[in-house]
Structure formats: structure tokens, C-alpha cells
Amino acid sequence: MNRRILCLSFAALLTAPAGFALDLGGLSKALGNTEKLTKTLDTAKSAGQMLKGVAGIGPEEEKLIGESVALEIVGKYGGLVRDDAIMQRVNLVGRGLALYSARPELEWRFGVLDSDTVNAFSAPSGYVFITRGLYAMADNDDTLAAILGHEIAHITGKHALGIIARGEFLSGATSLAAARSEEVRRVDTQLKTFDLGVSQVTKTLFEKGFDPQTEYAADVSGRQLAITTGYAPGGLRAVLSRLQRTPAGQQKIFSTHPPLAERIKRLPSDTAALPSGATTKSSEATHDTPAAKAAPEVDDDDRAFAEEAEKPKKRGKN
């Protein structure tokens, strides 16, 4: 294998825009389609195919998938907290972030799950959920923005849709999105296929989580979104560190995410990564929010909610 071709083709891969990178098969063929080149590009090729699959999911499909996944999240985590002040805060901070995200035109909706567990979830098409347990720790807007920014990054990165695209259940979803309710009931096979696709997503969200690299990428991307919007660069580090100091129940905290220490370690430096125009001003100003008033000091509260984690919900389950 010609080393020059291999090296330059790799460079071409790196420099190619995402859309072009999808045609890796063509690139490989043009360069002789040798075994070594194919092997070198294997990972990127897989990523390209996944992207191609995601690109095939249209707005209607994404909306239906998102709603179905959101239903599962809300059902599993005890329903939604119906508190106007909390909802107002979460949606103002969240929508403010989403405005500067890669997909500002989505219908962004932010809800608080009535659960003591410490976690956050997102569903395609703009649904972001944070548990009551985690919300209690977001005692200023910098930390709340960091948490929401991470989830927004999962949606703009279409990470959940990537799972579905790999599962190849899309044709069912497409038909479902177009069909009327009465018709849908008759399409049993498609329903099963669709439900299988949604369960692939929820299984990832609830059990194993996204792969670590996806989570780290969401950390970086979400953190950058928070900084661009004007929140403190250290917001995510602060909330992760606080979770890390929680003396008990670590396994119940962000259980579907990579280890906290590793996430903290991989975060960019908070002093070196300021974007042009952004300042650290907000880190000094904790906004007087409902959560700020309600959240107790770190150590006592951490112990309390760690002990309370995973207790049965006060509300009826679905």
C-alpha cells in the first residue's frame, strides 16, 4: 500500500465536511480500495453510515420518536413536577440556551421529573428532562445551564436518533408518522417494529447510557453552549464535583453516565476556554431563583438525597 496515499486519504477524511465524508466508499474505490485503506477508514465509515441513517430521519419521524421516548421517560420517572416557578425557571434557562444551539428552531421543552434520583434525560425533537433530585443541586443558573446544555447537546447531536438509525426500524416510523390514528392500529407489524426502535433508545437511556465518548462529547459541546450563552465555564465542573462529593449512593447518581471523575478530568480548562465575548461574571452572581432558595448546603443535602434516591414515588406510576 502506498503510504502517501494512505496518509493523504486520512488527511482528506479529516478535512472533509460531514456531508462529503459520507461518500467514503467512493473515496476508497478511487484510491484502489485496498484492504489496508479500508481497515484504516473503518471506524469513520461506520460513523458515516450512521450519520447517513440519521439524516434519513425526517422531522415527522423525529417528532414521533421524541414524543414516544419522552412518554417512556416521564412514565418511568414518576411523572412531572407541576410547579409553575420551577417550570418557568427551567424553561427560561433552557430556552435561552437552545436559542444559541445548533437547532434553535426545534420546539424545545424542559420538564422536571418527580424523582429523587439524580439524572437527566433528553428525547429527540427537543424534550429535556431533569430529575427533582438533580434540580435540587442546581442551586444557581450556571449549574442548571451546564446540566441542560449537556442534554441539549444530545439532541442537537442526534445521539438517540443514531441508535435508531442503526436499528433500521425507520420504515415503520415513517409510515406511522404519516398514518392516521385509526390506520395505525391496523398496522401491527409496523407498530411492533416502531416499539422496538423506541425501546432501543430507552434501553440505552435507562440502562447502559450512551457510550462514554458520546457523553464526553456532550459534556464539551453542552459546556460550550453554556459559555456562549454567558454562563460560567465552571458550571459543569461544579455540578459534577458536587455530585462526586456525595458520600453515599454514588451508583445512583448519573448512573447512566460515565464515571464522574473521568468526566471532570476530560473537561477543558475553565480558565483557558473562554469564547470571545464571554466572561466569568455569571459565576460570581448566583441568581436568586426558587431552587437557590430551596437548595440546602452541599454536604447535608447530598447525604439526604443519596439516601432518598430510588425511593418509591409519591405519585402514581403509569
Add this chain to the structure above:
Amino acid sequence: MKYHPTPRLCLVALLLATAATLEGALTAGGTAYTKRFETNLLAEPAPLAAVAGKVSFGRKLAIQEARGAWLRVSDGPAAGWVFAGNLSETKPAEGKGLDGLGLNASSTTATAAARPLTPAADDYAARRNLTNARDDLNWLIALCATVTPQQVESFLQEQKKGEFQ
């Protein structure tokens, strides 16, 4: 056979990759894309400055100057200042709202935002015994629709966030 790329070729690869990264960054001399249905080009790098022009979704803009978090951009004869957070380094993929209509006619309207779950999602909820979750989600949708874009902008202004930093 084990492959060992020469340092020179690796340097070329690295330079090409770096060049691509720099090209994507929002810096003077580079390009940016609009990601909203409509993006205002302002006469000054300030959020409340006069609107000098408007550009539609997905337009490729030339970055003429960067001043803090603000970029002076041009789209043909139209030019003006835009907060960097309102632009994207890469071309946005979607040109339609979630209901398949143009962005202006779909997800950006209050009516669309207040729409309850789709019939297919309703069916999914019934099938999966998630009727309480369905009610919660419909409540969330209705509540979120009451938070207007103007309220979000006022919040950003009060908190000195986004382009109001």
C-alpha cells in the same frame, strides 16, 4: 506489513486537518451559516442596534470582522453585525419545521408549539399503558407554549445573557 507513516506526510495530514478546523471556526476571513428562519444583520455590534438587513435560514455568510462575540458578516450586498451564537460553523441540515412545513409556518408559531401529542404518540401511550405520562406531557406542551419567545428574550436581557452579555 506494519505501516509507519513518515513524519513529513503526517505533518501534511496534520496541517490539512488544522486548516479545516480553522476554516470552520467563526473568525474573520472565514464563513458562517445562519441557523434560524430569519437572522437580523445589525448596524452595530449591539443587541438593540438598528436592523440593517435580514438573511434567511441556511445562508452562507462571509465573516469580515470579529469584535468580541460579535461578527460582521455579509451575504452579497447585505452586511451587518450578528452575535456569534446566532450563527453556525456548519451548514444546518434542516430547512423545515417538525411538521414538514417551512420554518416560518411550523414550529416557530405559538399555535404549533401548543399542539398536543400526535395521534400516533397517543396510540403509543395507550399501547404502553402510559396514559398518565401522556397527560403530563400534554400539560408540559401546553405550559411551554405559554413561555413566549419575547419572555425568553426579556429573561436573557435581564440576566445579561446571550447577545445581551
